[in-house]
Amino acid sequence: MKWHSWAALSLGLIFHFTGLAMNLQENLTTKGFSLQNTSLVSSVILVASCFALEIFSGEIFFTIFILPIAIALLIISGISVPLLEGPHFRGPWFLTHVGFSIAGECFFFMASVSAIAYLFVVRKLKSKNRLRAMYFFPSLARLDNFTLWFVGVGFILFSIGISFGCFWSWYYFGGISLIETKKAISLGVMLFFAIILLGSRAGKIAGPKLAILSILGFLTSLALAIGVDSRLHWFPQWMISK
Secondary structure, three states: HHHHHHHHHHHHHHHHHHHHHHHHHHHOOOOOOHHHHHHHHHHHHHHHHHHHHHHHOOHHHHHHHHHHHHHHHHHHHOOOOOOEOOHHHHHHHHHHHHHHHHHHHHHHHHHHHHHHHHHHHHHHHHHOOOOHHHHHHOHHHHHHHHHHHHHHHHHHHHHHHHHHHHHHHHHHOOOOOOOOOHOOOOHHHHHHHHHHHHHHHOHHHHHHHHHHHHHHHHHHHHHHHOOOOOOOOOOOOOHHHH
């Protein structure tokens, strides 16, 4: 990009981070945690990731597809959403749990974008559109490496988020209850991506298999984020049964 494009993107990213910081600071004076922060954090992470990719790898492919999603999340963050009320939702441990978990899912999403592109290029290379596929998309080897790298980063961030969530539960409630749908799926997602990484390292998972498994893993993590009732998730099982 031209220097003025970099300047505009950098300035927008600075305002983005500033808005997030101000929103989080405002939450410190409220009675809990606003769920609108989740979409704002997601948008920041996606934009910053694309920004870093363009700087360090020169790859603009992901920006084309991910930036519209980030803009949509930014718009959603301006909508009034429910507040998780309670002093236990105001502490740094809960914020860290949410932040790292969302960051992990963002990278799982980027892995799925890379994986979908990989499968699309494979299909096009088998047809008559070889030149068009090779012109617009990164090479198969590059997409494969991006997918694996996104999965690895997402797994680390997501694992940190889940670990802080366990500590948050123990810190405020004196225990951790794993007998709950969202917690069980979270552990399942961690195990699933761990298997992908180990299988890839052993040379057993690569190419189309890596792409398909990465997409399935992201869909599972997405269902975990928006498709599972969280009302029973925040508190240990023995507190809910009382």
